[in-house]
Amino acid sequence: MASLKEYFEKRDANNPKPTYVYGDRIFARFNSIPLVGMVIRENVEEKEVLVHADLPMIHNKEIRTVVWVPKKGIKRLKVIE
Numbered sequence: 001m002a003s004l005k006e007y008f009e010k011r012d013a014n015n016p017k018p019t020y021v022y023g024d025r026i027f028a029r030f031n032s033i034p035l036v037g038m039v040i041r042e043n044v045e046e047k048e049v050l051v052h053a054d055l056p057m058i059h060n061k062e063i064r065t066v067v068w069v070p071k072k073g074i075k076r077l078k079v080i081e
Contacts, residue, residue, distance in 0.1 A: 018042040020049055025077040028069040033057050036077070040066070047071045 020026065024039040028051060037053040048068045056065045 016044045018044060019071070020074070020076075025079075026051065026074050027077055028074045030057065030064075030067045030069055031059060033059070035067075035069075042071070043068075049074060 020039045020042045022039060022041065025036070026039055026049070027034070027036050028049075029035070030051075030053075035051065035053045035055070035057065037051040040050040040052055042049045047070065049071055051067055051069050053065050053067065056063050057067075058064075059067075
């Protein structure tokens, strides 16, 4: 093996490619609560995305900042430069 990069590319060649990667800014709804946040990771098999919300929210009397959101309700935010 020439490098670790080649090793991981060969190992993960058959895995599905994720739609969202770490750091992508998104808008979504968590149980009808709108949230803006950053993607932590995507679970491709279950079609969910782990999101770190910019503002905390209360759900079932718990304060949450990191939540799983269904992939179908996510919109990527545009980058303004």
